[in-house]
Amino acid sequence: xxxxxxxxxxxxxxxxxxxxxxxxxxxxxxxxxxxxxxxxxxxxxxxxxxxxxxxxxxxxxxxxxxxxxxxxxxxxxxxxxxxxxxxxxxxxxxxxxxxxxxxxxxxxxxxxxxxxxxxxxxxxxxxxxxxxxxxxxxxxxxxxxxxxxxxxxxxxxxxxxxxxxxxxxxxxxxxxxxxxxxxxxxxxxxxxxxxxxxxxxxxxxxxxxxxxxxxxxxxxxxxxxxxxxxxxxxxx
Ligand code: ATP
Numbered sequence: 029x030x031x032x033x034x035x036x037x038x039x040x041x042x043x044x045x046x047x048x049x050x051x052x053x054x055x056x057x058x059x060x061x062x063x064x065x066x067x068x069x070x071x072x073x074x075x076x077x078x079x080x081x082x083x084x085x086x087x088x089x090x091x092x093x094x095x096x097x098x099x100x101x102x103x104x105x106x107x108x109x110x111x112x113x114x115x116x117x118x119x120x121x122x123x124x125x126x127x128x129x130x131x132x133x134x135x136x137x138x139x140x141x142x143x144x145x146x147x148x149x150x151x152x153x154x155x156x157x158x159x160x161x162x163x164x165x166x167x168x169x170x171x172x173x174x175x176x177x178x179x180x181x182x183x184x185x186x187x188x189x190x191x192x193x194x195x196x197x198x199x200x201x202x203x204x205x206x207x208x209x210x211x212x213x214x215x216x217x218x219x220x221x222x223x224x225x226x227x228x229x230x231x232x233x234x235x236x237x238x239x240x241x242x243x244x245x246x247x248x249x250x251x252x253x254x255x256x257x258x259x260x261x262x263x264x
Contacts, residue, residue, distance in 0.1 A: 037086035046072045052244065060230060062074075064260075065221065065260075070189075071113055077186060078104075079100035101132075105133045107182050108182060108184045108186065109184075111188065112188055123172055127143050127172070127176055142181065146176075146179065166193050178214075182214060189221060192221075233246075235260070
């Protein structure tokens with residue numbers, strides 16, 4: 029059984045049918061990427077898994093436990109943490125206070141350990157521990173958002189466009205870190221509009237188009253696929 033099972037997921041915003049029966053799995057030892065253009069339904073899929081959007085049909089299960097109807101904070105406690113698009117750090121709080129906020133489901137000892145862990149992954153955050161998040165660079169805010177997500181000791185991290193708006197060297201660093209977090213034992217579901225780096229670090233991927241999975245394969249096969257190369261890798 030896969031760690032995460034998503035079956036026939038549907039979601040609506042009023043009359044907009046944003047997800048039209050999306051199904052996929054993520055294994056405990058995998059990085060899986062969801063790739064798609066604007067409005068394909070990538071964020072909606074993550075939000076439906078994390079409980080921020082109520083699916084109108086379908087099922088989300090973690091380790092066989094049905095998560096479909098439970099509230100977002102309980103999804104975190106069960107082991108799924110979402111790092112949202114656009115970072116969404118608490119801009120008036122310091123780096124360390126932001127990290128503490130991510131540890132609301134774990135013990136004080138785990139909070140202390142989690143902060144040290146986040147600093148070991150992102151030494152830059154340690155240097156800036158007393159700086160308010162609003163004054164961090166985009167890359168540092170992304171580090172903080174990921175570090176904050178790790179505070180809850182997730183078995184699975186959902187990452188929404190972590191490379192968005194970052195300079196190429198920072199994109200590289202963020203993706204290396206995602207691989208490192210995976211090596212340390214966290215499953216990753218990675219949403220990306222730019223497929224290049226995502227397919228480089230992922231084991232498998234799904235291509236989403238207007239709320240439907242149109243292609244599912246290993247990352248290597250997707251990267252070699254003509255249709256994918258033209259539509260998502262900017263190649264003619
Ligand atoms: P992007 O890469 O542009 O963020 P996406 O693949 O993440 O796109 P979603 O944000 O999931 O796509 O959007 C899927 C569809 O649902 C789009 O047609 C979008 O306009 C619509 N949608 C998303 N959020 C809302 C909302 N809060 N209210 C109404 N429609 C929404």
